Amino acid sequence: MKTWITGAAFLCCALLLASMAGADEMSFTLSGQGLDASGTFYGTPSADGQWLVNDAAGVFNGSNIVGIWPESNSGNIFNFDNLYFSPGPTVDGGGIVFQLANGDMVNLCYDTGCAGAAQTYTAIVWDPNSGITNLNADFAEFGAPVPEPSTLALAGSGFIALARIGRRVLSA
Numbered sequence: 001m002k003t004w005i006t007g008a009a010f011l012c013c014a015l016l017l018a019s020m021a022g023a024d025e026m027s028f029t030l031s032g033q034g035l036d037a038s039g040t041f042y043g044t045p046s047a048d049g050q051w052l053v054n055d056a057a058g059v060f061n062g063s064n065i066v067g068i069w070p071e072s073n074s075g076n077i078f079n080f081d082n083l084y085f086s087p088g089p090t091v092d093g094g095g096i097v098f099q100l101a102n103g104d105m106v107n108l109c110y111d112t113g114c115a116g117a118a119q120t121y122t123a124i125v126w127d128p129n130s131g132i133t134n135l136n137a138d139f140a141e142f143g144a145p146v147p148e149p150s151t152l153a154l155a156g157s158g159f160i161a162l163a164r165i166g167r168r169v170l171s172a
Helices: 002-021 149-171
Strands: 024-032 035-047 050-060 063-068 083-085 096-100 105-110 121-127 131-136 139-142
Touching (some): 024 050, 035 083, 050 096
Antiparallel strands (some): 024 035, 024 139, 050 063, 050 083, 096 105, 105 121, 121 131
16 A cells, blocks of 8 residues: 555656646747748746747748747837747737847737737737837648657656556555
8 A cells, every 4th residue: 555655646746747847849830921930939838728938949031039038028128928828829919029130029929919910920020220010920830739758758757657556556
C-alpha cells in the first residue's frame, strides 16, 4: 500500500511539473495586401485553452521576428495581452506584440477592437520613423499548440513509473 501511495504522489508531482514546464509551440502564417508573415509563437499555459506567449521566431514582411514585447509594456504603444487561444480565434482584440529586427513592432490582433475589419486578423505595424500602418490578413492559419518534447518526456516517465509501481502492487 505504501508503494502505491508513493507512486501516486510521484505521478502527481511529475504531472504538476510537466504542466508548469509546458512551453508550447504555436505556428502561424498570415498573408494579405502588404502582409506576408510566418513563424512560431512559444508560450506557457495560463488557463484552459489559453497560453501566455513569451517568445516568437519567424519572418514578417522580410524582417526577422526577434522576440515578444513583454505584456508589462502594454499601454506604451499598444494595449495588448500576449494571449494565444485554442480553439480560435487565436488572438483577441488585445493581441500579441512582437519585435522585428528592423526596429518595428507588430501587434497581431483580431476583430474590430484592434482597428481591423470585423472577424479579420490585423497586423498593426509601428515604425518609429513613420508611425502606424494597419494590414488586414486575407489568409490566416494558426497551428494548435504542440508541447515541447521535454514536457512529453516528463509526463511519459511519470506514467512509466506509475505502471511499474502498479505492477509491483498487483504481483505482491
